[in-house]
Amino acid sequence: MSERPDDLERAIEATLFAAEEPMTPESLAGHLGDLAVPDVRQALKALSVHYQGRGIHLVERDRRWHFQTAPDLAHLLRREREQVRRLSRAATEVLAIVAYHEPVSRAEIESIRGVQTSSGTLDVLMEVGWVRVAGRREVPGRPVIYATTAEFLAHFGLSSRRDLPGIDELKAAGLLDPVDDVFDALMGDGEDRVEEDEGGGNSPETDDNKA
């Protein structure tokens, strides 16, 4: 070793390393057996010089000393790992329903899916940034309604929801036929859905062919 630390430096080094909180020169001096505080201060200075340029630094904050990671290496402590995951089946279904029927409430989504939808599923979609809250429906209970975002269109390479691939084919195949009376009831007789002009499969008029 080019620079062998003296005993006091070693003692301080070990003590600060093992300490759970930063320590003042006074508390260090007391801990190490009633040493002279100026000696401790001097040793602290020498140590901090030694650690300059290393991966860890000995720093003084508010008269208390502690070791910390070198600031330029802070990024090593908080690593970001990107992880690509496929959207779950449930989430994909919910996303599709929102896209085709927007704006749509959670009750409506559940009615269309035919299964209960955990709120986590919508949360994931909002976190991803593909679904947003689009206000409330002016019906009793004022349920929150959801719609897709510009990001959603961008991700799926659509210029508008009219471009939703396969919608005509789905309609032709009868896949967009409305579901049931509960659904109709939930949709509030369609009066508040005037602005809905696309994805047309859910328009109440088509319900008639069920009778």
Added chain:
Amino acid sequence: MSERPDDLERAIEATLFAAEEPMTPESLAGHLGDLAVPDVRQALKALSVHYQGRGIHLVERDRRWHFQTAPDLAHLLRREREQVRRLSRAATEVLAIVAYHEPVSRAEIESIRGVQTSSGTLDVLMEVGWVRVAGRREVPGRPVIYATTAEFLAHFGLSSRRDLPGIDELKAAGLLDPVDDVFDALMGDGEDRVEEDEGGGNSPETDDNKA
């Protein structure tokens, strides 16, 4: 600075300093962004050399590295720290037998100690995290066999089981071999082995490592 560490050394220094668990060269290489493991190993060696003689040391335990205080400074740090759990005499003995003979079955432990080992003793050692179940021996009865853990090596400051104090001498003296084997060797052959009771009811014939 007499010896300016290179970037890799600094990164490893900072990472191990901040880490809550010891790390292998592989996990370090992964954390730091898919580095070459041999480079990491070399840097670890260089770092551990740098810390020799300082108040904190960089040590390897079962292929995992961590910083710890220098052993000779124990007197400064020991005070007001919680005492290491005191093991019973039986537990220390069982621990030593597991460490020096691993993997070892309970019958083998009992054969060496000449007494039944209460299951509580092994439980304590497993609870502390120093002993683990290491599978079963493929002999009739398939007894569970025990071995020590990485925490065991870390706690007792052993880089590997080869560091166990006196293990080479014990091996050379045949003291880690079953009594029967040594006995047969001493008697020149094994043809006069007769069932015999050695008083304890735990004659070595019950060893299941002989298959």
Added chain:
Amino acid sequence: MNEARLPLDPVEGDAAEWGGPAATQGEDAALYLELDGWEGPLDLLLDLARRQKVDLRQISILALVDQYLGYIDRAEALRLELAADYLVMAAWLAYLKSALLLPKEEQEDPSPEELALRLQLRLQRLGAMREAAARLMARDRLGRDVFLRGAPEGLRTDRKTTWQCDWFALVRAYGVVNARTAPVVHMVRERPVMTLDSALERVSAMLGVTLEWVELRQFLPPHAEPRLRKSALASSFVAALELARLGRAELAQDETFGPLRLRRPAAA
């Protein structure tokens, strides 16, 4: 004592570590007559052997046996409850001692020397492990002698999830939803059928007209649409079977799947 036999030498630290009986007694002090202090007879034997202050390989088994028996005697004199395994060991050692003192030619197999050697080997092994344990416990131990960092910042890997989904998956999912929840309506359409009753009536009536063999198909309504024809065929077939069962018709078929013919029985 031979220095080279380090692992077998008594290690001072071990007794201190667990405060066992050997540590609490003077050189020649009376043994504590307390069996709790030992982990069984072998442990007691080892403790006694240690008192001989010699290498376990040079220990006098006879002397050891005497000490053990003496100890047990004293314990019994004090009317202490002695655990059975201590007594078994005492009996075995008494036997070993007498055998060792017997003239050689009267030895059984295995010889008492062999038994003594085995005992010695076992004591060596236990002694070795005891010393190993002591040396282990005396090492610089984490949390007692050496310490980890008091307040490590900790490494954290934030996993950022990028979700993936393509439009095909999207559209297919929508199709699946609709297919799953589309109301399934089972409608039984009204279809022209010939009931079994009317077939019975029809077939028996037609059988009354002739005595000749008539193929089943000729009983069917001639200009019926195909679906009614199918129904009529099935009903007429069952009607034919029923009439045969009642003895009001005879059935004939020349080959499998061949034309089925029927006629009125001659007697009827």
